[in-house]
Amino acid sequence: MTTIGQPLDRIDGIVKTTGAAKFAAEHFYPGLTHAVLVHATISRGRITALHTDEASAVPGVVAVLTHLNAPPMKPAPKPGTFNLTSMFSGTSVNYLQSDEVHWEGQPIAVVVAETSAAAREAAALVRAEYRVTESVVDFEGAEQDAQPQPNNSFFPRGAKRGDAEAALATAQVSLDLRYTTPPHNHNALELHATTAVWDGDRLTVHDATQAIDWFRTHLALRFSVPMTNVRVLAPFVGGAFGGKIAMWPGTILAALAARATSRPVRLVLSREAVYRTVGGRTPSVQRVALGADRDGRLTSLVHTSVIRTGKVGGLFEQVTAPSSHLYASENILTRHDIVRLDLLPNHFMRAPGEAIGTFALESAIDELAYELGIDPIELRLRNETAVDPIDGKKKFSHRRLPEMYALGAERFGWHDRNPEPRSTLDGRWLVGTGMATAFHPGLSTPVNVTVRLSADGSVRLRCAFQEMGMGAATAQAQITADALGVPFEAVRVEYGDSDLPMGPAAGVSVQTASTAASVMQACEELKQTLKSMARKTGGDSNEEILRRAKVPHVEAVIGSETRLGRIAGRIRFLPKFMREGQRWIKAASGVQFCEVRVDAETGETRVSRWVGVFDIGRVINAKTAASQVRGGIVMGLGLAMAEETLVDPRTGRIMNPSLAEYHVPVHADIPPVDVSFLDDPDPTTPLGILGAGEVGITGVGAAVANAVYHATGKRVRDLPITLDKLL
Numbered sequence: 001m002t003t004i005g006q007p008l009d010r011i012d013g014i015v016k017t018t019g020a021a022k023f024a025a026e027h028f029y030p031g032l033t034h035a036v037l038v039h040a041t042i043s044r045g046r047i048t049a050l051h052t053d054e055a056s057a058v059p060g061v062v063a064v065l066t067h068l069n070a071p072p073m074k075p076a077p078k079p080g081t082f083n084l085t086s087m088f089s090g091t092s093v094n095y096l097q098s099d100e101v102h103w104e105g106q107p108i109a110v111v112v113a114e115t116s117a118a119a120r121e122a123a124a125l126v127r128a129e130y131r132v133t134e135s136v137v138d139f140e141g142a143e144q145d146a147q148p149q150p151n152n153s154f155f156p157r158g159a160k161r162g163d164a165e166a167a168l169a170t171a172q173v174s175l176d177l178r179y180t181t182p183p184h185n186h187n188a189l190e191l192h193a194t195t196a197v198w199d200g201d202r203l204t205v206h207d208a209t210q211a212i213d214w215f216r217t218h219l220a221l222r223f224s225v226p227m228t229n230v231r232v233l234a235p236f237v238g239g240a241f242g243g244k245i246a247m248w249p250g251t252i253l254a255a256l257a258a259r260a261t262s263r264p265v266r267l268v269l270s271r272e273a274v275y276r277t278v279g280g281r282t283p284s285v286q287r288v289a290l291g292a293d294r295d296g297r298l299t300s301l302v303h304t305s306v307i308r309t310g311k312v313g314g315l316f317e318q319v320t321a322p323s324s325h326l327y328a329s330e331n332i333l334t335r336h337d338i339v340r341l342d343l344l345p346n347h348f349m350r351a352p353g354e355a356i357g358t359f360a361l362e363s364a365i366d367e368l369a370y371e372l373g374i375d376p377i378e379l380r381l382r383n384e385t386a387v388d389p390i391d392g393k394k395k396f397s398h399r400r401l402p403e404m405y406a407l408g409a410e411r412f413g414w415h416d417r418n419p420e421p422r423s424t425l426d427g428r429w430l431v432g433t434g435m436a437t438a439f440h441p442g443l444s445t446p447v448n449v450t451v452r453l454s455a456d457g458s459v460r461l462r463c464a465f466q467e468m469g470m471g472a473a474t475a476q477a478q479i480t481a482d483a484l485g486v487p488f489e490a491v492r493v494e495y496g497d498s499d500l501p502m503g504p505a506a507g508v509s510v511q512t513a514s515t516a517a518s519v520m521q522a523c524e525e526l527k528q529t530l531k532s533m534a535r536k537t538g539g540d541s542n543e544e545i546l547r548r549a550k551v552p553h554v555e556a557v558i559g560s561e562t563r564l565g566r567i568a569g570r571i572r573f574l575p576k577f578m579r580e581g582q583r584w585i586k587a588a589s590g591v592q593f594c595e596v597r598v599d600a601e602t603g604e605t606r607v608s609r610w611v612g613v614f615d616i617g618r619v620i621n622a623k624t625a626a627s628q629v630r631g632g633i634v635m636g637l638g639l640a641m642a643e644e645t646l647v648d649p650r651t652g653r654i655m656n657p658s659l660a661e662y663h664v665p666v667h668a669d670i671p672p673v674d675v676s677f678l679d680d681p682d683p684t685t686p687l688g689i690l691g692a693g694e695v696g697i698t699g700v701g702a703a704v705a706n707a708v709y710h711a712t713g714k715r716v717r718d719l720p721i722t723l724d725k726l727l
Helices: 013-015 116-123 139-145 164-170 214-224 247-261 271-277 355-374 376-382 401-412 472-482 511-537 542-549 563-583 622-641 702-712
Strands: 033-039 045-050 061-065 107-113 127-132 158-161 174-180 193-199 202-207 228-232 267-268 282-294 298-310 332-341 428-441 451-452 459-462 493-496 553-558 587-599 606-615 671-678
Touching: 033 116, 033 247, 033 271, 045 107, 061 116, 061 127, 061 247, 061 563, 107 247, 139 332, 158 702, 164 174, 164 282, 164 332, 202 214, 202 247, 214 228, 214 247, 247 267, 247 271, 282 355, 298 355, 332 472, 355 376, 355 428, 355 622, 355 671, 355 702, 376 401, 376 428, 376 493, 401 428, 401 587, 401 606, 401 671, 428 606, 428 702, 451 472, 451 511, 451 542, 472 493, 472 511, 511 542, 511 553, 587 702, 606 622, 606 702, 622 671, 622 702
Parallel strands: 033 267, 202 228, 298 332, 459 493, 606 671
Antiparallel strands: 033 107, 045 127, 061 107, 158 332, 174 282, 193 202, 193 267, 282 298, 428 587, 451 459, 451 553, 587 606
16 A cells, blocks of 8 residues: 555645635634734834824724834844744844834834724824934945855855866856846735734734744744743645745734734735735845866856845855756855845745756856857766765765756757757747756754554644645655555644644755654654554554554654753754765756747747756655646746846835736746656655755746747846846
């Protein structure tokens, strides 16, 4: 009996399609109130006066909270302190605790009312006066002030082998190129939402989070209550992609408002409020310089980046990391530099770093292929590596790129193309094809689970992981069923509640592999218990063993559920994580093939065909894995052709904070997407899983840019690829 690999329907499909699933903003409590944020309109300074009388006079208003009357909170960890709590803080600002403004859009007040309409009306009436101080908000203007990323064991500031600059200067063929990518904002279908309820010093929060355990930890810290007094529930999350992994002001201020009013509070961010209070992807300026001999073998690879963070937080993004792993060269230099601005800090967005880093690297490799007159796949094969290009020794745990190049080329019909740019015309459409390599590291994290087998043959798996639409519960049910040899239908999965055993954050493709490791361990312990019981009682089926032993169930528990146990588990995990990183390079990888059609007169560009081949280790569910990767490709098409946050370089204000002006792909923009997997388990991970959530977006931007060049003969190095750049 096996269910792993089968394209099973998601176990939450019925409740979602029938509307029975309750999301964060759909929970009702007696006396429920509604909250709306008021945002600062300057990028740096102090509030000198707040006028709230008109807002307070609106019928139905319960309270207008500002720094003058809000209950106290403990401050968030300071930016730059590398620990897991500060990583998930979003910003270090202690909201409504001082008169200081750190970015345009920072919440400076919260209006609480009986209805959402009254709260919105009153929020529009709050007026602030400021003393403005000098701010730096122009990324392009501040590029020359970039400083090296502070070094640490998790996110090194770069890598070096040989003397890449000297080798570049003496290379037979060389390119020295500049690429740019704009800021991006999150646009999950479900808006960020929180319903917060206090009962004495006990806090219950329904939140659209993808990091349940960290939200619980952070809320307990900020409100000075024991962690056991905080319960976070997020069984259903309507998309996240990194935007809901950190603690942003909406969640904190909903809980603060509930404490201040002694009423349940629901706070749903508007789309504009998401843009102004939830960090997205950093812009980047990247240099990729390649040196090669005339046969196409790299002699030098330089990849540097400049990104931005906020002065009150923000995350490093490993933009140049793919250049440390993908191609062999005796001389490699990668470096990350940072500009700190008076803006909302950047944070996780699908494949942070790799999504935009592969655009620059894989575009440059394509440019070198044309410079040398070598097929882009052949050039990559000539520079394929079996070991870490930086130290020349560390091996990849799993690397089958040559097979994917061959399989993808066959499925796409790559070798049937005319390689000359602007050589294929279909009516008024210029037709071009391009390809790129996809790459994302495989990571893991500690997870606690409980697996219980009952005398009626049913199995219950309990773990506080997240379900954001990717089929996480279905996959873990498949793993549990196969591990215990029970039908898939016999497994019940409980998730999305911080009262359950500690689960992982759903980010950087860690959730499935990390949870599976603990599930497999628990199932093995449970089977050993059954074997021991069978020797004592007889019986050859699980049900009979338990019946003869006169026990209703047996269970296996992985991980301690005390706060100290959780911390100890993380501390014990870190040395293992570091050892694994020193021994192996673990990564999901793939190959993206793209066909575009460009109107020769207008520059309108349409992606007409897509083929992707991926190695994500073992595929647990063929249907949900394909959906994950297709979703990444669609998001990558937005990155390539549409998405761009426009920031006023004078004021720091986002100028297009809505889906009317910030464009994301719709169904009409997406061609048929052919996705396939090698389905080859990685030998170094439990069940051979590497992760599917992030790798699909990597390489997409470059594949589109390379196809556009082949169609038109025009090279676009600045995303997004809009028609004005092709005219």
